[in-house]
């Protein structure tokens with residue numbers, strides 16, 4: 001049903017999208033600086049893939065030979081090889097731009113039909129016009145030699161990077177896309193094949209480039225994380241500002257923003273999670289840090305090993321189980337983070353590493369000063385913190401009422417303190433249940449000696465994470481001392497209309 005709705009929507013906007021994304025040689029030539037800019041009314045926007053390639057080329061070559069020069073040179077050489085006269089080029093350009101006129105106009109024919117209606121040039125006329133417009137072969141040789149001698153050569157690694165560049169599809173694959181609107185103000189979109197076309201390539205690149213730099217987030221969860229964005233306090237750990245976007249991740253971010261039909265913001269941050277072993281996991285939680293604002297949109301794109309992404313209501317009833325297929329997208333928007341929690345439980349086995357890119361918009365200025373245990377306004381979470389019912393259970397034994405089973409989060413001081421820094425409605429809502437005793441049912445998390453050892457030194461091994469001395473002091477404080485403090489007042493919650501899956505038309509390109 002939901003899938004039908006999604007594909008029906010997709011059908012609605014198909015003609016304009018196809019029109020928009022049809023390869024357009026004229027525009028390509030324009031981008032290469034080979035022809036003057038066309039009239040805005042007749043020029044079609046570039047294919048999305050070309051824009052992305054252009055954007056990333058610009059980024060990549062910004063400090064060495066101008067990309068435009070190299071491209072121009074490449075085009076010259078092509079023309080040399082093909083003996084393509086300027087006049088014939090201009091003719092081709094005109095035909096292609098006609099192809100891209102608005103549907104309904106007489107010129108809006110598929111390129112083969114348009115070509116069929118054009119009188120084919122006779123051999124004689126082609127020769128004549130070519131002879132008139134094309135430079136002599138001596139001139140061409142001279143110009144190529146001039147350019148070759150004046151252009152700086154790009155470093156070898158730059159060429160390699162370009163060759164291995166991942167070419168994204170013009171549009172996402174929305175096959176079997178589902179949208180669920182929960183409680184009339186929370187939207188979940190699951191697109192299992194969203195970027196499946198390039199999933200293997202992305203996986204290889206991220207494993208090679210980023211996994212070595214990722215650090216273990218919390219000992220009990222094992223998974224490793226890598227952060228890009230402004231500084232962000234995530235489950236009590238400060239992730240330091242890193243504005244150095246990995247090219248492929250930035251491309252995916254831009255793809256979600258420019259080339260999909262979803263009304264998403266332009267994300268400025270991403271938490272990359274690496275689940276390297278079956279026991280790696282993220283327990284039940286909501287992404288509701290102050291920095292995310294009131295109704296954050298979180299987009300998760302998965303690569304590599306398949307796991308289960310689960311959502312549940314705050315009363316414990318599981319609402320969704322999505323397999324995180326390689327290239328799949330899960331979008332949570334509206335009031336999802338207020339109404340629902342999500343987790344990726346440990347698995348029995350997995351094939352390779354699972355990588356999730358969780359895109360968000362973070363605004364450091366929204367961060368409230370967090371009360372620490374020696375502050376009178378401090379409120380102690382009674383369910384073990386933001387990742388409260390953290391039982392380390394495997395995916396097949398977490399049917400939905402995990403928090404009724406007594407097992408609460410980690411009882412290591414550092415983690416207790418870390419979790420205490422997030423003040424969650426759900427945490428308060430479950431007071432009095434469970435307690436803090438360790439109640440793990442398997443999962444290799446904190447139960448293992450190795451994890452306990454790393455807990456003792458944590459976060460010393462986590463290069464990008466930092467705990468302040470105030471946090472460390474708070475961590476050493478006995479937990480019971482602060483249990484009776486009153487909770488701060490709740491923030492008011494407005495009723496918000498849902499975000500719907502819809503065509504948003506052409507987005508701005510920057």
Ligand SMILES: O=C(O)CCC(=O)C(=O)O
Nearest residue numbers: 271273282300344356358
């Ligand atoms: O890995 C995932 O799919 C979920 C990660 C997540 O929930 C988070 O980073 O907040």
Ligand SMILES: [Fe+2]
Nearest residue numbers: 285286287342
């Ligand atoms: Fe999350």
